[in-house]
Amino acid sequence: MSPDQSTGDQSPAGVAVSDAALLGAHVAGDSDAFATLLLRHRDRLWAVALRTTSDPEDAADALQDALISAHRNAASFRGEAAVTTWLHRIVVNACLDLMRRRRSRPSVPLLEEDGEAGHHGIADPRDDFDRLEMRMEIDKALSALPLDQRSAVILVDIEGHSVAETAHILGIAEGTVKSRCSRGRARLAVSLAGLRNPDTAPGVPSGQSTRDAPITRAGHHAGVGLDLGPDRAGHPLAEPDPEVSQ
Known part of the structure; x- marks a missing residue:
């Protein structure tokens, strides 16, 4: 199955419709095709916008601009990369453009809504606090x-794009992607040292370990990873609007 195929949306004959086919149908005048494509990828596009801007309002504005641009310029897609890569490039560029215009605005830390299915039994409130922390x-x-390092790290380490795909999305050389990721990861390693090794966290008295503090036990022992899953707080695409071009 190609990167542009999904079993989630099927033709009347029961054959999966690819992303490229949906985009082509939209260009040909199918009024529902773009909404179907958006429904398929809305969570990842929102997550990219939210993590790139670090602000739900900015993410919503940038994503709206990006989707309008994609809707209007779908005929420019040449199939040189996956449709998802094409969409991600438009979203990232919209985020970067908006952030350059609003560089003076302070960022707001991202928060992820808890409450997802998957908890069995009685959850320890301390675990929820630790995860949030x-x-x-x-x-x-x-x-x-x-901003340049953040974009590269998000696309490679969080969204799972290859270096080549990230280079295409950002319009830079693959070596530049590797360099930005390397520098960004080095900065993150320093910033998150207290989570990886709680005994070195700022504010921990000499001879005392944060492992002795029950309320932070789960967070410190869980390790640090960047695969945080889709961000849904303030998701503007809960119901995709087929009239996005208006």
């Missing part, structure tokens, strides 16, 4: 990265 620290560290 860890998430806030990671988002704070990401937000503090220079």
